[in-house]
Amino acid sequence: MEKQQPTFIRRRLNSFGYALKGISAAFRSEINLRWHVLSAGAAVSAGLYFGLTTVEWVIVCFCIGLVWMAELFNTALEVVVNLVSPEFHPLAGKAKDIAAGAVLVASLTSAIAGLLVFLPYFLALLQKYS
Numbered sequence: 001m002e003k004q005q006p007t008f009i010r011r012r013l014n015s016f017g018y019a020l021k022g023i024s025a026a027f028r029s030e031i032n033l034r035w036h037v038l039s040a041g042a043a044v045s046a047g048l049y050f051g052l053t054t055v056e057w058v059i060v061c062f063c064i065g066l067v068w069m070a071e072l073f074n075t076a077l078e079v080v081v082n083l084v085s086p087e088f089h090p091l092a093g094k095a096k097d098i099a100a101g102a103v104l105v106a107s108l109t110s111a112i113a114g115l116l117v118f119l120p121y122f123l124a125l126l127q128k129y130s
């Protein structure tokens with residue numbers, strides 16, 4: 001008897017499951033990702049406290065997503081580099097350094113955007129209590 005092909009929805013659900021498995025694997029092996037989750041938690045808490053506008057929430061969400069995405073790509077690239085070049089090789093080092101550079105760019109961009117969003121709220125709070 002012919003084996004039944006998984007339905008479109010089943011295949012989509014499987015892909016979603018693999019993606020979650022990947023995020024969970026990266027989360028378990030990468031200490032940096034845990035820091036990013038903590039920072040995201042702090043930003044969301046501050047956002048709730050200050051009552052950000054919709055546009056400000058969009059900026060905060062994009063910044064969090066940008067950093068997590070960069071870190072996940074960086075982790076995936078590190079895994080592939082370790083697989084294909086477990087020995088020392090200048091190109092392996094270069095690939096890892098460039099991927100780490102992408103995370104740095106994403107983090108700096110998010111830090112600047114975060115400052116622009118939150119600084120006025122912090123200054124207003126300081127003024128209120130001074």
Ligand SMILES: Nc1ncnc2c1ncn2[C@@H]1O[C@H](COP(=O)(O)OP(=O)(O)OP(=O)(O)O)[C@@H](O)[C@H]1O
Binds near residue numbers: 100
């Ligand atoms: N196979 C290799 N060949 C040459 N240089 C390497 C190799 N592996 C790592 N390096 C160098 O050592 C640095 C640190 O590598 P490592 O794999 O520990 O990544 P990392 O940046 O510490 O990542 P993380 O802390 O996110 O796991 C790299 O950025 C690269 O410069």
